[in-house]
Structure formats: structure tokens, C-alpha cells
Amino acid sequence: MLATAMEYQPLLHKQSGSRTPKTKLFWAVCAVGIGGAFQYGYNLSIINAPTTHVHKFINDTWYSRYQSRLDEGLVTLIWSVIASIFTIGGLLGTFIGGHLAVKLGRKQALLVNNVFAILAALFLGTAQPAGLFELLIVGRFLIGINAGVGMCVQPLYLGEIAPKEIRGLTSVGINIFLTIGILAGQIVGLREVLGDENSWSLLLSSCAIPALIQLVTLPCFPESPRYLLLEKKDEYRCQMALKSLYGSHNYQIEMDDIQKESHALNGEKPKKILELFFDQSVKWQLITIIVANMGQQLCGINAIYFYAHYVFEKSGIPVENIPYVTLGTGVCECITAMTCGLLIDRAGRRVLIIGGYSLMALFCIILTLTLTFQESYPWVPYFSMTAILMFILSFGLGPGGVTNTLTAELFTQSARTGAYMIGGSVNWTSFFVIGMVFPFIVNGLNQFCFLFFFVTCVLIAGFIYLIVPETKNKSFLDIKGDFHKLNYGHSSISYHLVEDNSIALEEAM
Numbered sequence: 001m002l003a004t005a006m007e008y009q010p011l012l013h014k015q016s017g018s019r020t021p022k023t024k025l026f027w028a029v030c031a032v033g034i035g036g037a038f039q040y041g042y043n044l045s046i047i048n049a050p051t052t053h054v055h056k057f058i059n060d061t062w063y064s065r066y067q068s069r070l071d072e073g074l075v076t077l078i079w080s081v082i083a084s085i086f087t088i089g090g091l092l093g094t095f096i097g098g099h100l101a102v103k104l105g106r107k108q109a110l111l112v113n114n115v116f117a118i119l120a121a122l123f124l125g126t127a128q129p130a131g132l133f134e135l136l137i138v139g140r141f142l143i144g145i146n147a148g149v150g151m152c153v154q155p156l157y158l159g160e161i162a163p164k165e166i167r168g169l170t171s172v173g174i175n176i177f178l179t180i181g182i183l184a185g186q187i188v189g190l191r192e193v194l195g196d197e198n199s200w201s202l203l204l205s206s207c208a209i210p211a212l213i214q215l216v217t218l219p220c221f222p223e224s225p226r227y228l229l230l231e232k233k234d235e236y237r238c239q240m241a242l243k244s245l246y247g248s249h250n251y252q253i254e255m256d257d258i259q260k261e262s263h264a265l266n267g268e269k270p271k272k273i274l275e276l277f278f279d280q281s282v283k284w285q286l287i288t289i290i291v292a293n294m295g296q297q298l299c300g301i302n303a304i305y306f307y308a309h310y311v312f313e314k315s316g317i318p319v320e321n322i323p324y325v326t327l328g329t330g331v332c333e334c335i336t337a338m339t340c341g342l343l344i345d346r347a348g349r350r351v352l353i354i355g356g357y358s359l360m361a362l363f364c365i366i367l368t369l370t371l372t373f374q375e376s377y378p379w380v381p382y383f384s385m386t387a388i389l390m391f392i393l394s395f396g397l398g399p400g401g402v403t404n405t406l407t408a409e410l411f412t413q414s415a416r417t418g419a420y421m422i423g424g425s426v427n428w429t430s431f432f433v434i435g436m437v438f439p440f441i442v443n444g445l446n447q448f449c450f451l452f453f454f455v456t457c458v459l460i461a462g463f464i465y466l467i468v469p470e471t472k473n474k475s476f477l478d479i480k481g482d483f484h485k486l487n488y489g490h491s492s493i494s495y496h497l498v499e500d501n502s503i504a505l506e507e508a509m
Contacts, residue, residue, distance in 0.1 A: 024244060027217075027220075028221040029158060029173045030217075032110060032214075032218065034210050034217070035113070035117070035213065035214025035218070036150035036153070036174070037151065037154060038184070039117060039143075039147060040147040040178060041178040041179060041180070043086065045182045045183075045189065045330075047086070049185075049195040050203060051079065053197045054079060055076075058070065058075050059075055061133050085137055085140045086143065086147070087431050089141040089142065090144045090147050091424075092144075092145055092148060093145035094149075094421055094425050097109060098417050098424075101156055101227075102270050105224065105232075106156050106157035110218060111218055116143070116146035117211035118211050119142050120142035120143035120207055121139070121204075121208035122208075124143070124207070125204070125205030127201065128200075128201040139204065151427075153420075155404045155420065156224070156416060157224050158171055158174065159408030160224040160225065160226040160416075161224055161225065163254055164473055165473060168472065169341050173341065175404065176334070178337070179330070179400075182330050183333070186326065191323075222240065222241035222245065224241070225242045225254070228241060230265065257475055264412070265413060265414055268414040270413075273418050276415055276419065281480075282415050284486040285411055286419065287467075288406065288464075289407045290426050292403045292406055292423075292464075293426040293427040295399060295460040296427060296430070298430060299360055299457050300391070302435070329392055332389055336401070337401055344402065344405065348472040349405060349471055353461075355394075357394075357460050357461035359397075359398075360399075360453075361458050364454035365454060366383070367447070368447055368451060370383045370387060371384060371450075410479060412477065413476075
């Protein structure tokens with residue numbers, strides 16, 4: 001993973017526009033990512049490997065208590081609770097993360113969050129020796145809270161420490177670590193590693209390792225400079241944090257930008273969730289992140305992974321070898337996340353997210369056709385395999401990589417934490433709903449479920465095209481100005497710098 005990350009260090013330096021390498025900024029991204037998005041992707045992935053072993057453990061435990069066997073339906077129900085309680089924890093973690101980020105700061109919130117991961121590892125690791133499958137439910141709930149806090153606070157921290165020239169790349173680092181976490185979970189879950197019957201409890205408790213790494217590394221980096229100045233009013237610590245990240249000769253531009261935002265906000269306190277819903281100035285920004293976060297779950301990516309096993313099996317791949325082939329999907333996600341990082345600050349956010357959803361809509365049509373004629377010709381399954389891989393590539397290049405960046409950029413400091421809580425809760429709720437409803441969609445529509453996902457992708461691409469302006473290389477105040485006309489009808493707003501270095505607002509009705 002570090003070797004992969006090192007490939008991005010020269011790019012980070014190059015795109016920053018500064019001759020001074022921002023090595024500390026790069027390693028800060030890594031320290032935050034290992035305990036945030038990596039942890040989320042890793043725990044999302046590893047739960048698939050021990051399914052049959054946990055089923056057996058549940059049945060054996062029940063028999064040792066009551067000398068009777070559970071029927072298959074009840075075993076499946078208990079397993080479903082173990083797997084899906086992760087999303088409930090994630091939803092709760094989003095709200096916990098938002099409050100911790102305001103009360104303790106971004107960095108301290110991330111450090112405290114590792115307590116949930118370590119406790120989760122203890123419960124998950126002791127469930128088998130103790131003969132208590134209920135501990136698996138508690139452990140998965142706790143690691144879900146950890147993931148929810150991490151996915152709320154990590155993008156806040158990264159979006160606030162990065163200069164605008166590489167803010168997109170830094171935010172896409174979230175998706176890079178997420179996909180690396182998924183791939184790492186797939187590898188560690190192989191039966192030759194920790195995926196066999198004797199090692200599955202170690203596999204589930206291995207979530208403690210990223211937490212311990214972050215506890216050791218993250219204290220080496222400063223708190224978010226924007227948080228220190230805009231929320232804590234501590235200009236000295238803000239300056240020290242910027243010098244630490246950018247160097248003593250290259251921090252002033254960012255300092256000036258934060259001070260401009262401070263003048264514009266004029267001491268405005270962080271807004272609560274309900275306040276955002278009634279705030280006209282962020283109306284369309286809020287609608288945008290709700291649509292974008294729903295789209296990540298409703299676009300069909302979960303259906304792709306569901307059908308991947310079926311398509312691979314129909315292509316003649318032995319069932320026992322399918323987990324190794326599935327690693328190819330994880331590699332695809334990593335490649336596209338990195339490609340998105342290369343392109344986002346050059347091509348822009350709109351091109352990537354609109355293009356990603358448009359390509360996904362195209363491959364939904366292709367998959368509907370190829371799955372319909374899957375049994376008709378021996379070569380059709382190979383077209384299905386290609387379409388699945390291309391769908392994953394399109395998702396990683398657009399929605400998977402850009403959504404978090406948009407959430408970071410569409411709001412100024414006072415609204416950003418609440419916006420992440422709203423976006424995160426929408427994402428986790430959609431994740432839970434699609435997990436519950438998706439089997440019924442598949443049973444009812446079979447391969448034609450991709451027509452539903454086709455419509456979803458087209459609608460979201462159209463929404464982004466009509467509503468969302470390009471945010472590349474713009475300050476948070478500039479982006480707020482771009483949305484002013486949408487939020488207030490025909491009025492327009494512009495920000496300009498006056499001689500006393502304060503920000504004046506000009507409104508024309």
C-alpha cells in the first residue's frame with residue numbers, strides 16, 4: 001500500500017504549483033487515510049470471506065446451549081444481522097463524528113475514533129473462544145461506528161488542509177484508501193491467508209491494526225488550520241499548522257485565503273443540521289450532496305458485485321477460483337481511484353462525475369442485453385465480464401472519486417460539518433435500504449433490474465449537468481458565489497477584495 005501511495009507523492013508536489021515538496025502534507029493524507037477510508041473499505045470487504053464458517057459457528061453455539069439445531073432461515077437471519085448492523089453503526093457514527101469534529105477538532109476526533117475499532121476487535125476476536133455469536137453483532141456495530149466517524153471526519157480534515165490547486169487530488173485520496181482497503185480485505189480473506197475455519201476470528205479482529213497505526217502516526221501532524229482559525233479563533237496555532245504542512249516560505253497564500261473566509265463569515269458559528277435545511281444560502285448545495293450520496297448507493301454498484309459471481313461462474317471459472325478472479329474487481333477499483341486522482345484537478349469535477357454516470361448508464365444497457373442472452377451463446381458471458389469491469393471502472397473514475405470532493409467544496413466552514421453529517425447519513429441510509437431491498441429487486445426483475453439503475457444514472461448525470469458548476473481551482477467563497485443565483489433566484493453575488501483585506505459582498509437584485 002505504501003509503495004502505491006509513494007507513486008502519488010511526486011504528483012502531489014507537482015500539482016501544488018510550489019517548488020517546495022509538501023512531504024508532510026502527503027504523509028498527513030496517508031496517516032488519516034489508514035484509519036479512515038482504508039478501515040471502512042477493509043471491514044466492508046473482510047466480512048464476505050468467513051460467511052460459511054460463521055454460519056457453522058452460529059449453529060454449533062446454538063447446539064451447545066440448547067442441544068438443537070437452528071433451521072437454515074434463522075441462521076441466515078442472524079448472519080444478516082451480523083453483516084448489516086455495520087450500516088446502522090455507520091449511520092450513528094456519522095452523527096457522532098460530526099459532533100466530535102466540532103467539539104474536539106478534526107484530528108482529535110480521528111484519534112478518539114480508534115477506540116471504537118480497538119473495542120470492536122476485542123469483541124470480534126473473543127466471540128469464537130467465548131462461544132458467543134452475540135459478540136460478533138456488538139463488534140460489527142462498533143466497527144460500523146468507527147467507519148461512520150472516519151468517513152465523516154476524514155474528508156473534513158483533508159478538504160481543509162489541502163490548497164485549492166490539489167484539493168481534488170487530496171479528497172480523492174479518500175477513495176484511493178477505500179479501494180486499497182477493499183483489495184486488502186479481499187487478499188487477507190483468502191483461505192490461504194486468514195480465510196480458513198481456524199483463522200476467521202483473527203481475520204475479523206485484524207481491524208485493530210489500522211487503528212494502532214493511526215494512533216502512532218497521526219499525532220505527528222497538526223490540527224486542521226481552518227478549524228483552528230475559523231472555529232477556535234486561534235490565529236497563532238493556525239499559522240503554525242500551515243507552516244508545518246507547507247513550509248515557512250509557502251504558507252502565506254493559504255493563510256490569506258483562510259483569513260478572507262474568516263472575514264466573510266464574520267464569526268458565524270458552525271450550523272446544526274436543522275439550521276442547514278432552513279438556510280436559503282445552501283439550498284442547492286444541500287440538494288446536490290443528497291442526490292450525489294444517494295446516487296453512490298442507488299447507481300447499481302451493489303448489483304454489479306452480486307452478478308459478478310454469477311457471470312464468472314457462467315464463464316467457466318471454477319467456483320473455488322472465483323474469489324481470486326474477484327480480486328480483479330478490487331484491482332480495477334484501485335486503478336480508477338488513482339486515475340481519478342490524476343485527472344480531477346485537470347479535467348475538473350463535472351467532466352468526471354457526469355462522464356462516469358453516463359458510462360455506467362451505457363453499461364447498464366449492455367449488461368441487460370448480455371445477461372438476457374447469457375445462455376444463448378458461449379461467448380456472451382465474456383462480454384458480461386467486460387461490461388462488469390467497465391462499469392466498476394466508470395464508477396471509480398466518477399461517482400466513487402468525486403462525490404466526497406464535492407461535499408468538501410460546496411460549503412464554507414460554518415456549514416461543512418453539518419453537510420458531511422447529512423451527506424453521510426444519506427449515504428449510510430441508502431446503503432442499508434439497498435441492502436434490504438436489493439434481493440427483492442433482483443428476484444422480481446432479474447437482469448432487468450439494470451434498467452432501474454440505468455434511469456438512476458441518467459437522472460443524476462442530468463442533475464449534475466444542469467445544477468452543479470465546476471469547482472476546480474476555486475476558493476470556497478467563489479463556489480458559494482456561483483450558487484447564489486440558484487439559491488436566490490435572479491439575484492447575483494460577487495466577492496471582491498478591498499484595501500483593508502476584508503471581503504465585501506455586492507448584491508444586485
